[in-house]
Each structure stands twice: as structure tokens, then as C-alpha cells.
Amino acid sequence: MKKIYQYVCLFLSVVAFSSCNDFLDVQPKGQLEQSKMFDDMMGFEDAMFGIYAKMAAGDLYGENLSWGMIDQIGQQFGYDNPQELTYHFNHYDYRNQQARNVIDKVWAKQYEVIACINNVLVHVDQKSFAPEERKHMKGECLGLRAFLHFDVARLFCNDYTRSNATTEGLPYATTFNLKNKEKHTLFETFQLILNDLNEAETLLADDDDVSYDGTFQRDYSKGRVMLFNKYAVKATKARVYYAMGNYTEAARCAREVIAANQLFKLNSASTIDAVMRFPANKEMIFGLYNNTKGEAIRSTFLRSTGKGSYTEARRDVKDLYETNTFSALSSDLRYSTFFRENASGGTSSFSFVRLIQNDAEAKSTDALKGFVLISLPEMYYILAESVYDSNSTEAISLLNQVRKSRGLAAIASTRVDSKAKFVNEMLLERRREFPGMGQTFYALKHYNQSFTDFRNIDTYQPTNDIFNLPWSDREREYGNP
Secondary structure: OHHHHHHHHHHHHHHHHOOHHHHHHHHHHHHHHHHHHOOOHHHHHHHHHHHHHHHHOOOOOOOOOOOOHHHHHOOOEEOOOOOOHHHHHHOOOOOOHHHHHHHHHHHHHHHHHHHHHHHHHHHHOOOOOOHHHHHHHHHHHHHHHHHHHHHHHHHHOOOHHHOOOOOEEEEOOOOOOOOOEOEEEHHHHHHHHHHHHHHHHHHOOOOOOOOOOOOOOOOOOOOHHHOOOHHHHHHHHHHHHHHHOOHHHHHHHHHHHHHOOOOOOOOOOOOOHHHOOOOOOOOEEEEEEOOOOHHHHHHHHOOOOOOOOOOEEOOOHHHHOOHHHOEOOEOOHHHHHHEEEEEEOOEEEEEEOOOOOOHHHHHOOOOOOEEEEEEHHHHHHHHHHHHOOOOHHHHHHHHHHHHHHOOOOOOOHHHOOOHHHHHHHHHHHHHHHOOOOOOHHHHHHHHOOOEEOOOOOOEEOOOHHHHOOOOOHHHHHOEOO
16 A cells, blocks of 8 residues: 555655646656556455545545534634634634635545546556456446545536536546546536446446445445445435435435445434444444544544634534433434533533543544444434425435434424435434534535524625635646636
8 A cells, every 4th residue: 555655645745746847757657666566366456455545545535525614614613713724614614724724635635546546547448357356346436536526526616406407526536647628517527427437336336235334444345334435426426416306306316325234224223322333333334444543533522612712513512403302212312322411610611522432432443433424314314305306205204214223212393304404314313313414514515595603693694705615726736617
């Protein structure tokens, strides 16, 4: 892994941000190194592990796109101090230089990973050895390329359902070179995403083993829930169709994942400890291994307990989880598992403890081993909302299955007896389920409703200035103006 990671990813960083003359100086050596690195299956596997490691780093899904920046703009967490970077994200001050640096890095790093993927794709069809393994690898690469472009689109572009044929989309990178990539409309971008996902699904049709035994192994055929497996492709298709408002196809894809119940199951125990974080026993469809972020998470969420002196959870967390309705037969286990109430100076704040609960866990490499990127409850949410109009009974049943797995009784029928009420409940449910997973901002953008900040004081109206992150000034390196 070290060999290919140093070349494919570090080299790509040089290529992406250097002049063409610099590239010509190093290209012959790079070509020689690549011929060595892709001359056996281990070299390809090393390249893929390097790609996943780059995705799992703090610049992307190891922080910014999980429990960091994206959950701050999703108002899951906040720091009420204008000297802190989090404050600027909470207030959507994307012009702040520190905030802009983080946003620009997300853009650049996503496209760097995509370039790494395209480099593997260049070589995977040129070899004759291990055809079955290379077929799966190509499917993974195409699926990952779609997954990464999709997240860039829902961060930096308009919501699809409120767009038209001329709405600006993305440069969709399918080649490994320094040439500017064509910028597409948003509709074209989504079609290219689906094209990659459809081909990936075909290539991964017999990729049925997505088990994970709790350890990271240097074995590409095992632990495939940490690789972009067949069901990760189907789940991503469900996300994409849902974002497009194509609920028929979203329901079909989500249902296929849920139907694989020999692989994935909702929690059924009296606690949710087993599914609160990676690898989320039987609920994780795709996640990334990274056991190095414990201290960063402790420093962010556990270094203090006084209101306004650290990155807090939402101050209305009790209202969000409706703790006043809890009983011996119905109590949301997510509230007591994800958060810790702190009393200080007569006021309360809430620490986020879903990922790291204490100093001892922060120092351990066994407590937090990675990050869940796609989970089973999301498939239930997508399917439920997609079928409500045609079968509200099934939709409510699907919601109640997730509620039951979280310790809650069935929802009162009066709360979901219209589509508008049901949609409102789905937004609440997503906000309860996904803190630390980077999904709440996307939900706020999709539902396009007003919302309050983490303090439950300021109310924001949905606007593109909030929901569309500013494009990197380096956009011209990836797409035509």
C-alpha cells in the first residue's frame, strides 16, 4: 500500500497543482514506476487500498465529510465563539478564509481521489491476469467515481429537483491527464453518475460476500463491506434516484439492499452499542477503515463541557429526541448513546459521544476503527418516503421498523396521516439517526425547509447561498469555465 500510495496519490498531488512543464519533467519516470506497480494483482490492490486511505483521511470522510465541516453546516454541532472555525460554518460564512480553505480542500481532494481512480481504470483493462478480480476492481472504481462525483454535486450544485436543463453541473472526470474536463449541466452530471453506477452494478453482479469480521486484513477478498461492494452501488443508486425525485427507481434500489437480509439487518438488541459506530454490526453497507481519529474527535467534542466553550451538540437535543415522551416501553436509545448531558453553572450542554466516549477510547486504536458512509436505516427512509403515495401503510411500517430498532414504539398515526406530516417526520428521523455521519446537511437541502441553528436561536431560510458551497478557484484545473 505504501508503494502505490506514495506514487499514485502523492504524485497526483504534484501533477494536479504543478505546471505542464513540471509534469513533462517527471512524466517519463512516472510512466516507468506505473509499469512496475501495475504488473501484478498486488499492485492493483495496493492502489485501491491507497484510494480508500485517501478517502478516509481527515480532509474528506475521516472528518470534513462526516463529523466535521459538513455536520457543522448541517447544524448538528456548533461552537458559539467567533474565534473558532466552526462558528463560521454554523453561520454559513463561506467567505471566511479558514472556512474557504477547508471547502477548497474538499473540492480538490475529491478530484484527486477521482484522478487516482481513473489511473487504475486506465490500467485495469490492459492486463490479462486475474480477470475476475480485475472485473470486481473495475466495478468498484466506477462505483466510487460516481459516489464521489455525487457528493461533490450535492455539496456544490443546486438541488436536482429544483433545477432545469441549463443548471450548472460538474466537470465529470473520466480520464487521467492534465486536460481540463468538460463541465456538464446538472442533468448531464447525474446521468453520467448513473452510467457509472449501472456499469459498476453489472461488473459486481456476483460480488456477494460483504462480510467483516472486525479486523482490517491485507486480503482484498475479505472485509468487502470496507470496499465499494455490490450493495454499496445499489445503495448509492437509491440515493441518486431519491435526490432526482425518481421515487420509483429509488424504491427499487433501496428495496434490493433491504432484501439482502442475510447480509444486513436492523439492530434488534436492547441497546444500540453494536451499531452506534463503525462497523455498525450488520447495518453498515459501506464504510472506511481509519483508527487514527480518536484524539481529534476527543479534542473536538470532549475537551470541555461548558456551553459555548467547545463544539457542542444541538442545544435542543432533548426536544429533537422528544425525551418528554419516553417511557419504560418507548425510549430513543440514540439520545442516551450519542449524547452526554453536562451541567455547568446552572445550564446544560450536550457532548457528542457517539464516536468517542472518553479519554481512554481516544487513546485506543480499537474503540473507533473507521467511519460509516452508507447505513441500512437510510435505505428504509428512502424506501418509506418513496412508497408513501402508493402504499402509506408500508411506508409507516418501514419507519416503525427503524424506530423499533432504536427502542421506540410505533409512531402515532396522527403524526403521519398525510404526506406533508410524513415528510416532516422523515426529516426529524434523519436528524436523529445521522449525527457524526455527515448526512443532515444533505437532508436539509433536499427538504428545502427553514431550520434553526444548533443553539435553536437563529432560523435560516433555505437559499442557494447556504446550500451550494462556493466553487474552488482551482475549478479551471478540472473543468472548462
